[in-house]
Amino acid sequence: MSNTKIVIVEDEAIVAKDLRNRLQKFGYMVSAVASSGQEAINKALEMCPDLVLMDIRLKGQMDGIEAAHEIHKHLDIPIIYLTAYADEKTLDRAKVTEPFGYLLKPFKERELQINIEIALTKHKLEKQLKTHQQWLSTLLNSISDGVISSDFEDLVTFMNPVAESLTGWKQEDACGRSSSEVFNIAHGETHESVESPFKKVLRGETMVSLPAETVLIAKNGAEIPIDDSAAPIKDDQDRITGAVLIFRDVTERKQAMEARQKQVEQEQLVEQLAEINQLKNEFLNLLSHELRSPLSNMKVMIQMLQLSITPEEGQRYLEMLEVECDREMALINDLLDLQRLETEARPLITPDVLLLEQLIPWVIEPFQVRVQKHQQTLQLNLPSNLPSLFSDGTSLERILAELLNNACKYTPPGGKIILNIYYDSSEIPPKTIITVRNSLEIPTAELSRIFDKFYRVPNADIWNQGGTGLGLSIVQKLVEQLQGIIQVESSEGWTTFRLILTDLVVTIS
Structure with a gap:
């Protein structure tokens, strides 16, 4: 209080002196006493007091109200009017200057002190x-x-310059309008209107964010992708009095994300092309070897037949020539079969009721001589009263033949090949499960590629019979056509292919 500086403006010297004494008694500092409006302005500008006590009726052309108005133009200090006049006209003029007090003379000391303290x-x-x-x-x-x-009431009360720029609305035009009119949003793809986040917040939702792909439709019709969050404005009683929304233009971010996505897609495409190119090179190397080898052998045999040889030797060379021709035909047929399986929109299958008790022994019969020649054992576990299977017999025969051929090729002398068939009725639909096991373990790292085209497990062809690496790819495609599942696992010295089949579901179009 002792540092509070007050300027007294009073044209009656006795009243001014009385005021000074009272203020000093209260502990205030009286910086100056002015008797006219102009002097009051000068003293205020010079002293920069904390408060002015202003008499309204002053001698001269300028009264206290006019002087207060001029002081307010230059200084932000409180003014208390001291006057004997309380008429409406004077009061209305005084209100314009936004006084901090209006005391009618005569007043009590306590009233003066309270008004000064309240004003400060x-x-x-x-x-x-x-x-x-x-x-x-x-x-x-x-x-x-x-x-x-x-x-x-969901009426706009404030907008910052960024909001004005994005929406196209000036604050003075937007204030008092519905938020939905100013902040007009829609789904970027469907262009369906999106509910105003202001309304959600005013209904009581704590925090609201816009759904993805939201666009702001500016006043000129331009569409701007945005994201935002809205929150309630609350008073001291925790009552919602309004809402505030913060939003941003995410055009550049979306463009950056799209550019990054394109870059990722291009990188993936480059990787795919490199993989395809590598696959092509492997295929060409394999194909050139597998095609040229039988042709070279056949050429040598033809030359031998042209020489003067015995009938027994001629017959042996003819038999060898037939084997190489079969090998060449098998390669070409595999390529054509795989190409057909991969390009046909609808598989050419002929479903029928298959009696596995008759079909399986017939399929494995040609392999009996082969396993005896290689000192292998082929074991068939076929339960009696096996239910029939509604499927395509030709495709199933090819699948089993490829799996058995694969087992014979990679099973060492003295090894075993086991063919198991069993029926699982505990699931719906019931399943027929066929497994082909052979006593050779494939490294885990190789199993992920076992069904890839042209892939052969390195150094695993014990009998050096060669091959195209297409057999298991053909098996996988045929199993898909039969609506089945083919699995492979290898551990503890055994490799097992598991074929799971159900009755074919045929769609008639």
């Missing part, structure tokens, strides 16, 4: 509030996001 406290709080408002305004106007606020 109120001015201090208002000054703090203005500082906070300026700080908040500067912050909201300088951030790169758009900010819009509304009152409890």
Whole structure:
């Protein structure tokens, strides 16, 4: 209180002196006493007091109200009017200058002191509030996001420059309008209207975010992809009094994401092309070897037949020539079969009722001589009363033949090949499960590629019979056509192919 400086403006010297004495008694500092409006202005500008006590009726051309108005133009200080006049006209003029008090003469000391203390406290709080408002305004106007606020009735109350730029609405035009009119949003793909986040917040939702692909439709019709979040504005009683929305233009971010996605797709394409190129090279190397080898052998045998040889030797060379021709035909047929399986939109299958008790022994019969020649054992475990299977017999025969051929090729002398068939009725639909096991373990790293085209397990062809690496790829395609599943596992010295089949479901179009 002792540092509070007050300027007294009073044209009656006795009254001015009395006021000075009272203020000093209260502990205030009286910086100056002025008797006219102009002198009051000069003293205020010179002293910069904390408060002015202003008499309204002053001698000269300028009264206290006019002097207060001029002081307010230059200084932010509270003014209390001291006057004997309380008429409406004078009161209305005084209100315009926003006084911090209006005391009618004569007044009591306590009234004067209370009015001064209230004026000083109120001015201090208002000054703090203005500082906070300026700080908040500067912050909201300088951030790169758009900010819009509304009152409890969903009417816009504030927009920062970024919000004005994005929406196309000026704050003075937008204030008082519905938030949906100013912040017009829709789904970017369907263009269906999206509910205003202001309305959701005002209904009581704590935090609201826009759905993906939301666009802001500006006043000029331009569409801007955005994301945002909205939150309620609450009073001291935790009651919602409005909502605030922060949003941003995500055009550049979307473009960056799309560019990155294209880059990833291009990188994937490059990888795929490199893989295809590698596959092509492997295929050409394999194909050139597998095609040229039988042809070279056949050429040598033809030359031998042209020489003077015995009938027994001629017959042996003819038999060898037939084997090489079969080998060449098998390669060409595998290529054609795989190409057909991969390109046909609808598989050419002929479903029928298959009696596995008759079909399986017939399929394995040609392999009996082969396993005896290689000192292998082929064991068939076929249960009696096995239910029939509605499937394509030709495809199933080819699958079993390829699996058995594969087992014979990679099973060492003295090894075993076991063919198991069993029926599982515990599931719906019931399943027929066929397994082909052979006593050779394949490294785990190779199993993931076992069904790849032209792939052969390195150094596993014990009998050096060669092959195209197409057999298991053909098996996989045929199993898919039969609506089945083919699995492979290898451990503890055994490799097992598991074929799971159900009755074919035929769609008639």
